[in-house]
Amino acid sequence: MTIEHLLVSTRHRYEGRPADGPLPAPEGEPEERETIELRAGLGAVGDRYFGHRAHRDAAVTVFDAASLDHVTAETGIRDLDPAATRRTITIRGFPIDSLVGRLFALDSGAGPVRFRGHRAANPCAWMDVTLAPGAFRALRGRGGVRCVPTDDGTLSLGPALLDDDPTPPADV
Structure with a gap:
């Protein structure tokens, strides 16, 4: 499995009507990351x-590149x-949409x-x-999983492991 893309954005860019187009990325703040x-x-x-109560259970989205x-x-x-x-995280090599409602772990080498x-x-x-025109319909059932990390850590682009049956954290 690989982590193909990482995105961290300080701003919600898809506001208003899609026909108006997305807001520009904040100047000097790269959204695409290596780690x-x-x-x-x-x-x-x-x-x-990050830390928003409204997104407590959905602060990170993991997406399968096979959907593209x-x-x-x-x-x-x-x-x-x-x-x-x-x-936030685009992986290749695991059907991530199957992990709705489940605990899983990603490891790109730092634990x-x-x-x-x-x-x-x-x-x-x-x-x-x-x-792309038609992407909305094509991505139905393939949009990824909204989740929250239960550990502190880092993830980086490149080879990674996905464990779909990890030991639960102590507080779960």
């Missing part, structure tokens, strides 16, 4: 959802940008970080504007 820091119960350090392959198959559009999905998968990350109409 991200995660904090138990809070999310990705520096992200717009499905969008390509459905629409014929190639070279889709995983950043357009606005998902495992456990996550509690809470609910599906359903796609929105923005996907037709920012990713």
Whole structure:
């Protein structure tokens, strides 16, 4: 399995109507990262959802890059940008959508970080504007899983392990 893309954004860029287009990225704040820091119960350090009560169980979204392959198959559009999905972690090599409601762990070499998968990350109409026409429909049931880290840790791009049956944290 690999971690193909990491995104931390200080700002929610998909506001208003999709036809108006996304807000620009904050100047001088790169959203795409090689490494991200995660904090138990809070999310990705520096992200717009970090520590927000409304996103307590959904501060991090993990997405399967194979879903982009499905969008390509459905629409014929190639070279889709995983950043357009606005998902925190994009992996390849595991059907992440199967982990809704489950505990899982990711380890890219600095030690495992456990996550509690809470609910599906359903796609929105923005996907037709920012990713590809038809992406919204193609991503139904393939939008990833909204979760919260149960451990502090870091994840980096590259080879990784996913454990879909880790030892639960002591407080669960």
